[in-house]
Amino acid sequence: MLDEIENNVRIALREDIGTGDLTALLIPEQQTLTANVMSRETAVLSGVQWFELCFKTLAPDIQMRWHARDGDTIAAQQTLCEITGQARTLLTAERSALNFLQMLSAVATQTRRYVDAIVGTDAMIVDTRKTLPGLRLAQKYAVQCGGGVNHRIGLYDGILIKENHIAAGGGIAQTLKQAQTIAPEGVFIQIEVESITQLHMVLNAGATMILLDNFAVDQLNEAVAITKKHSQMLGRKIILEASGNIGLENVRRIAETGVDRISIGGLTKNIRAVDLSMRFV
Numbered sequence: 001m002l003d004e005i006e007n008n009v010r011i012a013l014r015e016d017i018g019t020g021d022l023t024a025l026l027i028p029e030q031q032t033l034t035a036n037v038m039s040r041e042t043a044v045l046s047g048v049q050w051f052e053l054c055f056k057t058l059a060p061d062i063q064m065r066w067h068a069r070d071g072d073t074i075a076a077q078q079t080l081c082e083i084t085g086q087a088r089t090l091l092t093a094e095r096s097a098l099n100f101l102q103m104l105s106a107v108a109t110q111t112r113r114y115v116d117a118i119v120g121t122d123a124m125i126v127d128t129r130k131t132l133p134g135l136r137l138a139q140k141y142a143v144q145c146g147g148g149v150n151h152r153i154g155l156y157d158g159i160l161i162k163e164n165h166i167a168a169g170g171g172i173a174q175t176l177k178q179a180q181t182i183a184p185e186g187v188f189i190q191i192e193v194e195s196i197t198q199l200h201m202v203l204n205a206g207a208t209m210i211l212l213d214n215f216a217v218d219q220l221n222e223a224v225a226i227t228k229k230h231s232q233m234l235g236r237k238i239i240l241e242a243s244g245n246i247g248l249e250n251v252r253r254i255a256e257t258g259v260d261r262i263s264i265g266g267l268t269k270n271i272r273a274v275d276l277s278m279r280f281v
Contacts, residue, residue: 001121002049004137009053011095011134024088029247033280035090036082037101040275041075044112046070046145047104050138051081054097059089071108079109079176085279102273103135109274111146111267117248123255123262130265139268151263152188159183160211161191172198173205173245180206190241200259203230206281207238212259214244220257228258 006239007206014032036229037051057064062085068074083090114125131139140150152158159179161169171173173189179189190209193199201209203226212223221244241261242254254262 001141005049005053006134007087008095008100008138009050009057013054013057013093016096017092017127021088021092023158024091027091028086029086029088031087032085033087033090034082034084035278035280037077037083037098037278039076039078040081040277041076043074043105044108044146045080045101045104045105046108046142047101047138050098050100050104054093054100055083055085055089058093059085061085062089073112074105081276081280090278090280098276098278099273100138102276104133104138104145105137105274105276106271107142107268108146109144110271111148111246113213114251114264116268117251117281118262121252121255122181123259124149124265125251127267128243128263128265129154130269132268134225139261143267146267148267149261159189162191162211163192163194163213166192168256170224171239171269172201173208176202176205176207176262182218190239196226199226203227203238205216208236209239209241211241211243211263215242217257220254224258 047069048066052064062083065082065137066080068080072078111125118125127140127143127148127150136153140153143150152160161175161179166172166175170176176191183189183213188209190211191202192204192211192213194213199210208229213224224240225239227240240259240260241263241264242259246262246264247255251262
């Protein structure tokens with residue numbers, strides 16, 4: 001993970017600094033100052049390592065003192081961190097560092113809202129591949145900070161058969177059978193269904209992990225009952241995941257149907273940066 005963080009930070013600093021920070025030249029080169037990072041709203045903190053590395057890449061001797069950790073709930077007007085170092089470095093790294101901390105905290109905060117909404121049920125909140133290009137591992141880390149669970153990281157560590165795979169692969173049974181043939185050991189196979197009829201088909205074809213796409217609550221209840229009966233008959237667990245048109249207003253009703261997982265693309269793609277600021281003392 002450290003290599004990924006270093007890569008994220010290197011790209012962010014390069015695109016922002018370019019050939020040099022012209023505005024920072026207004027500040028005396030040897031001037032040393034202390035700055036406070038403040039939260040302007042309640043949120044869940046995430047991204048401390050990215051934030052720190054933005055500064056320490058430019059000045060390894062910079063001093064930081066944190067008052068919160070990743071995964072902590074932070075309050076409005078709370079001081080999160082104190083930073084002491086050369087003023088030029090603080091100003092040059094500020095925006096890139098805050099961009100990471102604001103974005104990743106937003107993902108963690110959104111995730112925590114969903115996790116809190118289904119407390120007391122057996123369901124878990126999982127993420128998707130709908131992430132910002134180049135920042136997938138960072139955003140999936142933030143999901144964990146918010147109490148969510150990572151789905152597959154990419155196309156290489158899991159097989160998810162969706163409607164286009166089924167259409168191109170010759171049908172549900174044939175595509176699922178082919179997936180079972182090619183799947184490396186330890187790689188899960190999940191197949192998407194869009195109706196109760198398709199659910200029966202994939203169960204009969206031996207599916208062990210099923211994505212229920214855009215099912216209404218009554219359909220989810222029916223799907224859970226059917227799958228439970230099938231699972232008991234076979235003597236093995238079959239995982240059901242609900243997805244599609246799920247928001248904070250209906251996520252608890254969906255969790256209460258008995259599904260095992262609820263995937264939310266909006267954890268990583270529909271986010272508003274948390275309002276943070278850095279000010280010299």
